[in-house]
Amino acid sequence: xxxxxxxxxxxxxxxxxxxxxxxxxxxxxxxxxxxxxxxxxxxxxxxxxxxxxxxxxxxxxxxxxxxxxxxxxxxxxxxxxxxxxxxxxxxxxxxxxxxxxxxxxxxxxxxxxxxxxxxxxxxxxxxxxxxxxxxxxxxxxxxxxxxxxxxxxxxxxxxxxxxxxxxxxxxxxxxxxxxxxxxxxxxxxxxxxxxxxxxxxxxxxxxxxxxxxxxxxxxxxxxxxxxxxxxxxxxxxxxxxxxxxxxxxxxxxxxxxxxxxxxxxxxxxxxxxxxxxxxxxxxxxxxxxxxxxxxxxxxxxxxxxxxxxxxxxxxxxxxxxxxxxxxxxxxxxxxxxxxxxxxxxxxxxxxxxxxxxxxxxxxxxxxxxxxxxxxxxxxx
Numbered sequence: 001x002x003x004x005x006x007x008x009x010x011x012x013x014x015x016x017x018x019x020x021x022x023x024x025x026x027x028x029x030x031x032x033x034x035x036x037x038x039x040x041x042x043x044x045x046x047x048x049x050x051x052x053x054x055x056x057x058x059x060x061x062x063x064x065x066x067x068x069x070x071x072x073x074x075x076x077x078x079x080x081x082x083x084x085x086x087x088x089x090x091x092x093x094x095x096x097x098x099x100x101x102x103x104x105x106x107x108x109x110x111x112x113x114x115x116x117x118x119x120x121x122x123x124x125x126x127x128x129x130x131x132x133x134x135x136x137x138x139x140x141x142x143x144x145x146x147x148x149x150x151x152x153x154x155x156x157x158x159x160x161x162x163x164x165x166x167x168x169x170x171x172x173x174x175x176x177x178x179x180x181x182x183x184x185x186x187x188x189x190x191x192x193x194x195x196x197x198x199x200x201x202x203x204x205x206x207x208x209x210x211x212x213x214x215x216x217x218x219x220x221x222x223x224x225x226x227x228x229x230x231x232x233x234x235x236x237x238x239x240x241x242x243x244x245x246x247x248x249x250x251x252x253x254x255x256x257x258x259x260x261x262x263x264x265x266x267x268x269x270x271x272x273x274x275x276x277x278x279x280x281x282x283x284x285x286x287x288x289x290x291x292x293x294x295x296x297x298x299x300x301x302x303x304x305x306x307x308x309x310x311x312x313x314x315x316x317x318x319x320x321x322x323x324x325x326x327x328x329x330x331x332x333x334x335x336x337x338x339x340x341x342x343x344x345x346x347x348x349x350x351x352x353x354x355x356x357x358x359x360x361x362x363x364x365x366x367x368x369x370x371x372x373x374x375x376x377x378x379x380x
Contacts, residue, residue: 003301006069036206037209061112067308076253079253080253091115104223111186127156129154135170161210180230250360263277318369325361332354
């Protein structure tokens with residue numbers, strides 16, 4: 001089925017980003033996997049070529065292209081080559097949009113140029129050791145002291161946790177108000193009392209730095225507040241649909257890549273004197289994956305179009321996130337099975353894809369939370 005989501009300028013952008021990935025990402029990703037973190041240099045190179053925050057205004061160095069299809073292309077091209085370490089999607093699709101929507105003019109002047117050119121790497125810190133999906137239960141506190149907040153607390157599972165220069169921290173500014181007492185405050189590299197903990201050892205996504213963050217009496221200027229005080233939960237809820245759509249885009253692209261690798265393998269690998277793809281069981285398994293990926297791709301492309309028009313709803317984004325993350329795991333598992341013993345070897349991309357896929361059913365909201373959101377929208 002022909003894909004008609006993109007126009008000529010998008011195809012030109014895809015070609016340019018694909019060349020960037022082949023030159024600046026693919027040759028280094030194995031080393032990044034070993035190091036547990038990508039180089040800061042690749043972020044600057046991505047910024048220099050216009051692949052960061054394309055939607056931000058030209059006056060700060062952006063392209064002013066408020067079109068999620070460009071974000072989609074970045075996500076898809078990285079997924080095609082199994083490059084799970086360079087989390088441009090977090091930067092472009094999740095963190096910076098908070099600033100784009102809620103930052104003051106002064107904050108824009110201060111942060112946007114660096115976010116665009118790659119000299120400022122961003123992160124968002126919501127999850128805590130005792131609070132995941134239940135954001136109202138976070139314990140990190142920010143107490144007003146004149147023209148500063150004093151932040152104390154701990155966060156965990158923070159992507160770009162080691163590299164970040166700017167992290168949006170969800171804090172309790174009114175501890176007695178539950179979700180209505182949360183604020184978003186930017187903590188910057190070098191602020192006294194802001195410490196990075198372990199670069200966590202994960203099942204997959206080994207090149208992605210995921211860390212614990214600690215805040216010990218961190219004095220942050222009031223001018224680093226994002227949006228209104230005690231309105232942080234509302235901001236988070238307003239921006240989560242795009243994050244979940246971004247995850248769905250990655251999931252489908254990763255499943256498509258796994259299918260392509262497996263089709264090639266099934267044509268080349270022989271058993272009993274014939275390609276393994278020629279056996280009925282193999283054909284049926286591949287037909288199932290192809291059909292599921294086609295259905296998911298059609299749905300996600302529609303969601304992208306709806307999002308560009310400002311019409312993507314919270315339950316629709318939740319549906320895309322949970323369905324596509326579960327589909328990714330299911331399809332990659334079938335593809336790995338067709339690789340036989342080789343599928344269990346980490347030198348084969350399908351093995352790495354299998355490891356990387358598992359977390360997508362968890363971050364951005366677990367499958368169970370997504371179903372709860374949809375269920376409530378149905379009147380229950």
